[in-house]
Amino acid sequence: MIDRRTFGLALGSGVAGLALAGCSRPAGGAARWRLGFSQVTTTEPWRVLFSREMRETAAAHPDLQLTIADGQDRTEKQVADVEAFVRQRVDLILVSPKESAGLTGAVEAATAAGIPVIVLDRGVDTEAYRQFIGSDNLKIGRMAGDYAVGLLGGKGKAQGRIVEIWGGMASTPAQERHKGFAAAADAEPGLVRVMDRQDADWKQDRAYNIMASALKAHPKIDLVYAHNDPMAYGAYLAAMDAGRQGEIRFIGIDGIPTEGAKWVKDGALTATFVYEPPGAEAIEQALRILKGEAVPKRIELGTQVIDATTVDAFLAKHA
Ligand code: FRU
Numbered sequence: 001m002i003d004r005r006t007f008g009l010a011l012g013s014g015v016a017g018l019a020l021a022g023c024s025r026p027a028g029g030a031a032r033w034r035l036g037f038s039q040v041t042t043t044e045p046w047r048v049l050f051s052r053e054m055r056e057t058a059a060a061h062p063d064l065q066l067t068i069a070d071g072q073d074r075t076e077k078q079v080a081d082v083e084a085f086v087r088q089r090v091d092l093i094l095v096s097p098k099e100s101a102g103l104t105g106a107v108e109a110a111t112a113a114g115i116p117v118i119v120l121d122r123g124v125d126t127e128a129y130r131q132f133i134g135s136d137n138l139k140i141g142r143m144a145g146d147y148a149v150g151l152l153g154g155k156g157k158a159q160g161r162i163v164e165i166w167g168g169m170a171s172t173p174a175q176e177r178h179k180g181f182a183a184a185a186d187a188e189p190g191l192v193r194v195m196d197r198q199d200a201d202w203k204q205d206r207a208y209n210i211m212a213s214a215l216k217a218h219p220k221i222d223l224v225y226a227h228n229d230p231m232a233y234g235a236y237l238a239a240m241d242a243g244r245q246g247e248i249r250f251i252g253i254d255g256i257p258t259e260g261a262k263w264v265k266d267g268a269l270t271a272t273f274v275y276e277p278p279g280a281e282a283i284e285q286a287l288r289i290l291k292g293e294a295v296p297k298r299i300e301l302g303t304q305v306i307d308a309t310t311v312d313a314f315l316a317k318h319a
Contacts, residue, residue, distance in 0.1 A: 031065035033290050035283075036085030037094040040122070041073040044202065044230065046254050046277060050096070050121075054279030061287060075102035082106040086113050092286050096120040096278075099170035116289050120278045123172035131285055133278040133299045137173045140273045140303050141180020144251055147271055147305065148181070148223055149188055151249055159190040160222030163214045165235060167202040167227035173275075174199075177227045177253060194218050200231050207234035215242045223249045229260035229272050236268045255306045257318040264311045271307040 037054060041047055051068055058066040069085070071078030075098050083106060085093050093110050095117065097103035104125045110117050117129040152160040162185060167174035178196075185191050195214050200206035207226060214221060215238060224239075226232035232252030239245040249270040254260045260272035278301060288295050306314050 032063040033065070033091040034088070035064055035066045035092050035094060035286055036081075036088070036090040037066060037068045037282075038071055038078055038081040038085065038096070039068055040071045040078060040096050040098040042068075042070045043073075045259055046228070046256055046275070049256055050277035050279045052279070053277055054094075054283055057280040057283040061283070063290075064283070064287070066283075071098060073098060075099055078103060079106045082110060086110050086115060090115065091290060092116050092118070094118045094120060094282055094286065097122045097124055097171070099168065100125050100172050101170060118282055118286060118289070120282055121173065130289055131295050131297060131299065133281055133285060133301065134173075135275050135301045135303050137176035138180040140253055140275065141177040141182075142184055143180075143273055143303070143305065144177070144225060144253065144271075145181040145184025147307075148225060148249075148251060149184055149191070151270065152188075152191065152222060156188070157190065158188040160192070161218060161220055162191060162193045162196075163211065163218075163221055163224045163235070164193055164196040164198070165207045165210055165224065165226040165231045166197070166199045167231070169197075169199045174227050181225055194221065200226075200234070202228050202231065204230040204234035204237075207231035208238045211235035211238035212242070215239060215244060221248050223251065225251050226253075228252055228275075229254040229256070229263060229269065232269055232272070233259070233263055236263075255304075255314070257315060261306050261311055261314055261318070264306050264308070265315060271305055274302070274304045274306065276301040276303070 039051055058064045069081035071081055078098055082095055093115050100123050107117050107124050108126050108128045111128040119129045119132045121134045149155055149158045152158040198210045200210055224235045226235055229252035232250045236250045239248050252260050252269050252272045253275050255272040255274035263269040264272055285295055
């Protein structure tokens with residue numbers, strides 16, 4: 001009798017992938033491939049949308065069975081979730097890490113165990129994964145910086161005091177969003193970043209508190225750049241409570257219809273930049289990998305600015 005595994009391997013890696021998957025198919029017509037997704041947290045609206053799009057896309061493929069583990073916004077929990085997927089021998093692991101360094105070992109171990117890993121939105125400090133899918137945060141930061149320069153007087157002439165509120169400093173999006181913004185803002189001698197190493201870990205309430213202190217310390221603030229919309233909105237609420245929202249512009253990132261885009265429409269934020277949730281694309285790419293197809297190491301999702309000039313069209317399109 002021919003050993004299917006040896007037979008598959010002899011025909012090349014693509015066929016081997018199929019043959020191996022065939023071997024692992026459970027009895028009774030159950031899904032052919034099991035996917036484990038380690039999501040950093042399931043409470044923030046951007047995350048909820050991300051997981052929902054992933055679930056809906058997976059549900060349309062009867063070959064797939066998707067399990068989502070909630071990392072509860074804690075690195076240790078998320079590492080344990082990835083390790084559990086490895087022990088369960090799922091066919092592919094997806095992970096959107098809380099922090100880059102903290103999740104690096106778990107990603108390397110999954111890859112070493114022969115399980116393909118797709119890293120989503122936030123990066124890790126290793127190349128030992130099959131694919132990364134996410135937006136170019138350096139570019140988004142740069143766009144936000146250029147936008148801020150435009151708001152505050154234009155290239156070479158910009159004047160103003162800026163508060164920057166960071167997402168988690170140990171994550172790649174926060175680092176890149178900072179770097180891109182700084183490249184644009186620091187080229188302007190008239191721009192001063194009065195608070196620029198404040199970590200609110202992506203949270204609205206923490207951003208509120210940071211902004212409340214900033215407002216006490218600085219009688220003049222012209223612009224707040226926050227690494228996501230919930231933090232920009234938290235800062236806006238703090239300014240409102242201090243009666244100073246009218247003199248400050250607020251810029252965020254994410255641009256989901258129910259938050260950032262709505263806050264632009266309401267006039268709370270001046271602008272936000274779309275950060276596309278990678279859930280649907282991740283499932284399409286996972287399928288390609290499981291079928292043995294070659295995939296690019298990195299897939300970049302797009303972005304766009306949402307401000308008063310584009311918000312209506314954006315909301316109409318995403319109604
Ligand atoms: C949600 C979130 C988004 C942000 C992304 C960065 O958890 O904080 O608001 O754009 O993560 O990874």
